[in-house]
Amino acid sequence: MSKSTITINDIARELNVAPSTVSRALNNSPRISEATKERIREKAMEIGYDLNMVASSLSRQRTNIIGVIIPFINNHFFSLVVSGIEDLAVKSGFRIIIAQTYDSVVKEEEALKMFSSARVDGIIACLSVETRDISHFKRIKKVGIPIVLFDRVSFDIDCPKVLVDNYDGAFQAVSHLIKGGCERIAYLGGPSNCRIFDERAKGYKDAVKKNGLQLLPGYSFSTDLSERDVHEAMKLWLGKYKAPDAIFTSTGNQGLMVTKLAIDAGFKIPDDLSIISFGDSPSHEYIVPSLSAIEMPGYDIGRSSMEFIENEIDGKKGDSRTIIKPILLVIRSSSFR
Amino acid sequence: MSKSTITINDIARELNVAPSTVSRALNNSPRISEATKERIREKAMEIGYDLNMVASSLSRQRTNIIGVIIPFINNHFFSLVVSGIEDLAVKSGFRIIIAQTYDSVVKEEEALKMFSSARVDGIIACLSVETRDISHFKRIKKVGIPIVLFDRVSFDIDCPKVLVDNYDGAFQAVSHLIKGGCERIAYLGGPSNCRIFDERAKGYKDAVKKNGLQLLPGYSFSTDLSERDVHEAMKLWLGKYKAPDAIFTSTGNQGLMVTKLAIDAGFKIPDDLSIISFGDSPSHEYIVPSLSAIEMPGYDIGRSSMEFIENEIDGKKGDSRTIIKPILLVIRSSSFR
DNA sequence: TTAATTTGAGCAAGCGTTTGCACAATATTT
DNA sequence: AAATATTGTGCAAACGCTTGCTCAAATTAA
Numbered sequence: 251m252s253k254s255t256i257t258i259n260d261i262a263r264e265l266n267v268a269p270s271t272v273s274r275a276l277n278n279s280p281r282i283s284e285a286t287k288e289r290i291r292e293k294a295m296e297i298g299y300d301l302n303m304v305a306s307s308l309s310r311q312r313t314n315i316i317g318v319i320i321p322f323i324n325n326h327f328f329s330l331v332v333s334g335i336e337d338l339a340v341k342s343g344f345r346i347i348i349a350q351t352y353d354s355v356v357k358e359e360e361a362l363k364m365f366s367s368a369r370v371d372g373i374i375a376c377l378s379v380e381t382r383d384i385s386h387f388k389r390i391k392k393v394g395i396p397i398v399l400f401d402r403v404s405f406d407i408d409c410p411k412v413l414v415d416n417y418d419g420a421f422q423a424v425s426h427l428i429k430g431g432c433e434r435i436a437y438l439g440g441p442s443n444c445r446i447f448d449e450r451a452k453g454y455k456d457a458v459k460k461n462g463l464q465l466l467p468g469y470s471f472s473t474d475l476s477e478r479d480v481h482e483a484m485k486l487w488l489g490k491y492k493a494p495d496a497i498f499t500s501t502g503n504q505g506l507m508v509t510k511l512a513i514d515a516g517f518k519i520p521d522d523l524s525i526i527s528f529g530d531s532p533s534h535e536y537i538v539p540s541l542s543a544i545e546m547p548g549y550d551i552g553r554s555s556m557e558f559i560e561n562e563i564d565g566k567k568g569d570s571r572t573i574i575k576p577i578l579l580v581i582r583s584s585s586f587r
Numbered sequence: 588m589s590k591s592t593i594t595i596n597d598i599a600r601e602l603n604v605a606p607s608t609v610s611r612a613l614n615n616s617p618r619i620s621e622a623t624k625e626r627i628r629e630k631a632m633e634i635g636y637d638l639n640m641v642a643s644s645l646s647r648q649r650t651n652i653i654g655v656i657i658p659f660i661n662n663h664f665f666s667l668v669v670s671g672i673e674d675l676a677v678k679s680g681f682r683i684i685i686a687q688t689y690d691s692v693v694k695e696e697e698a699l700k701m702f703s704s705a706r707v708d709g710i711i712a713c714l715s716v717e718t719r720d721i722s723h724f725k726r727i728k729k730v731g732i733p734i735v736l737f738d739r740v741s742f743d744i745d746c747p748k749v750l751v752d753n754y755d756g757a758f759q760a761v762s763h764l765i766k767g768g769c770e771r772i773a774y775l776g777g778p779s780n781c782r783i784f785d786e787r788a789k790g791y792k793d794a795v796k797k798n799g800l801q802l803l804p805g806y807s808f809s810t811d812l813s814e815r816d817v818h819e820a821m822k823l824w825l826g827k828y829k830a831p832d833a834i835f836t837s838t839g840n841q842g843l844m845v846t847k848l849a850i851d852a853g854f855k856i857p858d859d860l861s862i863i864s865f866g867d868s869p870s871h872e873y874i875v876p877s878l879s880a881i882e883m884p885g886y887d888i889g890r891s892s893m894e895f896i897e898n899e900i901d902g903k904k905g906d907s908r909t910i911i912k913p914i915l916l917v918i919r920s921s922s923f924r
Numbered sequence: 925t926t927a928a929t930t931t932g933a934g935c936a937a938g939c940g941t942t943t944g945c946a947c948a949a950t951a952t953t954t
Numbered sequence: 955a956a957a958t959a960t961t962g963t964g965c966a967a968a969c970g971c972t973t974g975c976t977c978a979a980a981t982t983a984a
C-alpha cells in the first residue's frame with residue numbers, strides 16, 4: 251500500500267553510486283565493471299526493484315509495444331495469428347496490445363488513434379471488411395510508426411504485407427470439387443471492396459473454366475458476410491429447378507451456415523451437394539458431415555508479420571516486402587466421394 | 588519520417604502561452620478561460636498534436652491500462668469476457684492489454700511481471716488450471732496494483748471475484764438429465780486443485796442424491812482436461828456391461844469430445860446416451876446432435892470484472908466483493924427426449 | 925619517469941506531461 | 955476608494971530512466 255515505489259535512485263543511494271551507473275549496470279552496459287554490476291544486481295534483487303517501463307519508454311523514445319488490430323479475437327484464424335505474433339514478440343522483448351475492430355472502420359480508426367497515443371513501436375493489422383479508404387493508416391505511417399498488413403491488406407499503402415494465396419486456394423478448392431464430379435458449382439462470396447474476396451472469386455472462376463465447365467448465371471453471389479445474405483443466397487440456389495451440386499464459400503463461417511441450411515432443406519451432403527469453405531475452424535470437424543476447407547496458416551502468418559515489423563522498427567527494410575503463404579486443402583466428408 | 592513529434596511546447600510557443608496552460612486547456616481544466624481553451628484546441632488540431640500517453644502516464648503515475656490474464660484467447664467463453672471488459676474499458680478511457688497463459692503457471696507469472704513493469708492500473712485474471720499457489724498474485728497486490736479474479740478464482744487472496752454458480756449449474760444440468768429419465772449419470776470432471784471443478788462435482792453429486800438416485804462407483808472421473816484423459820474415461824464407461832445412460836462433462840470441449848467418441852462407438856444420442864456439458868460454444872450448435880449445455884454469461888462477467896477493477900482503482904471498495912452470476916440451461920438435441 | 929590510453933563512474937540534461945504554488949489583473953465587496 | 959476575493963496564467967519541480975560528456979584513476983606505452 252504505502253510501498254512508495256522503488257527506483258534506481260534508491261539503489262544508487264544505498265550503494266553510494268550514481269543512478270546512471272545503476273541504470274547502465276542493469277542494462278548490462280560494457281562500461282561498468284563486472285564487480286559493481288554484481289553488487290547492483292544483488293541490491294536490486296534484495297530491495298525488489300522493478301523497472302518502470304513507462305519512464306524507460308519515455309526516455310528511450312521506444313515502448314517495445316506492438317499494436318495488433320484484428321476484426322475479432324474470437325475467431326480461429328485470428329487467434330492463431332495472434333499466437334504467432336505473441337510467441338515471437340515475447341522472444342524479442344516486445345509486448346503486444348490487441349484491439350478488435352468488430353469489422354468496423356470507425357473502431358479501426360479509434361484503435362489507430364489509441365496506438366498512436368500509446369506510442370507503439372509498430373502496428374500489425376488486418377483491415378476491417380468495411381475499410382475502403384485507408385488514409386488513417388497512411389497518416390500513422392507518416393508520423394513514423396511502421397505498419398505491417400496481413401490477410402486483408404491494401405496495396406494502396408507501401409508496407410510489408412503477409413497474405414495467403416487466395417487465388418490458389420479457391421482454385422484448388424473448386425478443382426477438388428470438380429475432380430469429385432461436381433459440375434454446377436456455386437460461389438458464395440464476400441464484399442467486393444475487399445481484395446481477398448475478389449481473388450477468391452477469380453480463383454473460382456478460373457478453376458471452373460480451366461476444367462472445361464461453364465460459369466452458370468446467378469451462381470456467384472456477393473455478400474456482406476451477414477447471415478441474412480447467406481440465407482438469401484441459399485433460398486435462391488436451393489429453390490432452383492437445377493440446384494447447384496456444390497457450393498464453395500468464401501469464409502469458414504459461411505461454410506458452416508450453408509451446411510446447416512442445406513441439411514435443413516433436405517439435401518444429402520455430399521451426395522446431393524458438396525461443400526467446401528475457404529477457412530477452417532474447430533466446428534468444421536464437429537459438424538456432420540465434417541466440412542472440407544482451405545486451411546490458412548495463421549500461426550505462420552503471425553510469425554512472419556512479427557518478423558516484418560521488427561525489421562521495420564530496426565530500419566532494415568528487407569527485400570521482399572510482401573510474402574504469400576501457401577494454403578492447405580483439407581478434405582473431409584462434405585466433399586468426399 | 589522527420590516529423591519530430593509535436594508536443595504541448597510547440598503549441599505553447601506558437602500561441603505565446605505557457606506549456607502548463609496548454610496542458611490544462613487540453614485537459615479541460617476549469618481554471619482556463621473558454622477563449623484560450625478554444626485557441627489552444629484549434630492550434631492543437633491544426634498542427635496535429637497527439638497526446639503522448641507515455642509521458643502523461645509517467646507524470647500522472649497512472650497508465651489507464653488494465654492487464655487481462657486469460658488461459659486462451661481462442662475460447663468462446665474467454666473472448667466473451669474480454670469483449671465485456673473491453674466495451675466498458677473504452678467507455679471509461681481505459682485500454683486493455685491481454686496476456687494468454689496457455690494454462691501454464693509459468694506464463695502466468697511472466698504475465699504478472701510484465702504487467703507490473705508496465706505499471707498497469709489494475710489486473711483482471713482467470714487463474715490457470717495449473718495454479719495452486721498464488722503468491723505471485725499476492726506480491727502484485729502488495730505493491731498496490733488492484734486485482735480482480737473471475738471464473739477460476741482463489742479464496743486465498745482478498746480481492747473482488749466474479750464467478751458463475753458452478754454448483755447450481757451442475758445441479759440443474761444433472762436434474763435436467765434425470766427429469767429426462769436418465770438414471771446412470773456419469774460425470775467427467777477437471778483437475779481437483781481447481782475450485783470450480785469441485786463445485787461442479789458437488790452439484791452433480793447432490794443432484795443425483797436429491798433426486799433419489801445412487802452415486803455409482805467409477806462414474807465420476809477426474810481429468811487434467813487433456814484429450815487423453817477423456818479417451819480413458821470413455822473407454823472405461825462405454826466398455827462397461829452397463830454403460831451410463833448420460834454423461835455430464837465439466838467443460839464444453841469435453842462435451843464435444845465425448846459426443847464424438849460416443850457416436851464413433853456406436854451409441855445413439857440421446858436415445859442410448861444423453862450428454863450435456865458445463866460451458867457452451869458455437870460448435871455445440873453445429874455438432875450432430877446439437878449439444879445441450881450450461882451457458883455462462885461471459886460478457887456479463889467481463890463487465891462486472893471491469894466495474895470491480897474501476898472501483899478498486901478509485902479506492903471505492905464496494906460492499907459485495909464477490910458476485911455470483913446465474914447460469915443458463917440450454918437444452919438441445921443431445922439431452923432431449 | 926612522463927605521456928598517452930584505457931577503464932569505470934558521475935554530472936546533468938533530457939523525454940513530454942502534470943500540478944502545487946505564486947502572482948498579476950480583474951471583479952466584488954465594504 | 956480601499957480592501958478583499960476571484961480568475962486566468964505562468965514558473966518550476968516533479969515523474970523515473972537514459973545517455974552524451976566529462977573526468978579521475980589505473981594502465982600501458984614511450
